[in-house]
Amino acid sequence: MTADLDTPGIHHVTAIASDPTANHAFYTETLGLRLVKRSVNQDDVGVYHLFYADDAGTPGTSVTFFPYVGARPGRVGAGQASTVSFAIPVDSVDYWTDRLTDRGVDVERIERFGDEVVAFADPDGLPLELVAREDASAGEPPAGPVPETHAVRGFFAVELALPDADATVDLLAAMGYEETDRDEAAHRRRFETDGDVGYVVDVVSDPETPQGTPGAGTVHHVAYRVTDAEQEAWRELLQARGLRPSQVIDRKWFRSVYARTPGGVLFEFATAEPGYDVDEPRSSLGETLVLPKWLEGRRAEIEAGLPSLDTVTPTAE
Template sequence: MSETLETPGIHHVTAIASDPSANHAFYTETLGLRLVKRSVNQDDVGVYHLFYADDTGSPGTSMTFFPYVGARSGRIGAGQASTVSFTIPAASVDYWVDRLDERGLDPETFDRFGDTVVAFEDPDGLPLELVARADAPAGDPPAGPVPEAHAIRGFFAVELSLSDADATVELLAAMGYEETESDAADHRRRFETDGEVGFVVDVVTDPATPSGSPGAGTVHHVAYRVTDAEQESWRGLLQEHGLRPSQVIDRKWFRSVYARTQGGVLFEFATKEPGYDVDEPQSSLGESLVLPEWLEDRREEIESGLPDLDAAATPE
């Protein structure tokens, strides 16, 4: 059996988008996150990989996208991470409701497990939530259009939509998550681990939910924070749960192991090191296209195939 392992929560979440400029404008201008890495999908170099986060790209704050120009919309459903939630300070609800309403995003506000939740969608229809917490960490908000007092502090949770949750719940338990809340009417069970940001996973189980399909507005994978020293142990744990993990893959800014869960959701286990500032200064993160060294000899070809990211950014 593997040694006892525990993740402190989400490292990053990667989703699919359609228009890279609209995606860039929304996450930087509307949500106030910082573009901390402008790169390409290492498995499909004709597509950007854009990373939005706090000021330094801290693990637990990074929402990333593969924006496929003209991609068809996906369908949210079973077998997916169906909603992504961010933490905001408890006093910031009115600010965000007004901000989102002014932009025509029709935010919905409700209570869940004692927290006020502001729900809305991004330009591709990806369900997003802002969860107001009295214990929101100070974090490292970027300078930008959202005042520091109201800035997003990082992830709060991901919601997994499953038709059968048993195997996934067993895996979450092995990852250090404990069930803390449930709501039978919502088919929802909440699991928490010991972390400051991104420490919650909500499992929503309904056999009647149709299967999701990939496309713009859907999550590609959820990554959890792990250490370098434990990577092989995590591979062993995944194998013990009947999964087929990848080898450790060098993604330049972190090292990763991937496995698709029995519920259908792709999980990644990513390291904190070396971080997004390993190849560019922290002060200029995201300002230019950065490629891992194994793609540098293709830079001219790659750059010529990418659309202009900045031209359509919406001014504040």
């Protein structure tokens, strides 16, 4: 029943931040993404859940955050998704190097597996990369401060830092990933699945990497795209590998199954439907606080308990 399962790649990545206003400013004004959903952490409703993506909130373009005000910094390391990479057009490296540098962001330009990469970190220290790709999706870039010709085109990859990669590599194979390259000196192996956005996972297994600790600037979980019809089969696949998947959980904009991988990284398997426009029109995504129906009765209490979030609408430069 599970033999033919595969995922086309990343659905979203969720990380931990500290100041919600600084987080919003960086991802909308500096990176040019759109705030497509303003909600709360459904397991801790005193914390925002902020979703940034392309103009439509397309699965494969959405990086999301739980900003805990005053959260201590985490340490990126083994047992975590250690870097989040976005795709950019192949001729956009100079543009992004200049843009980030002009905004006081430290940038390193590197080459990896033949791609030019712009490496940097967000205000909380979350490692990010922009990877220049000939196959970068045209996508639906948001209107805003970044010209469409240079806009971020959704995810390219996540990097997993694992103390022992074997069991997680076996899981990736069961998810439809195949190894396509490796760099022995860097302890890095590349795995790809059949998709057009967010289809790469890099596994770095370096025994010298210290154990990661959760906190601001670290990834909370990585979500992969699956279909509604196959979610129970995904649960069976995870159980067959000795993992303990959750039941299917309704998150309002998608339905999800969660499992902690052998390497310690939390994976989510999320559906594309019903999507971020199920509760507000595309034209006004992210403009107001939206709650799942099971929390609507607590709206006044929730709104009163949330921290300040100052937002501005980014304008073209």
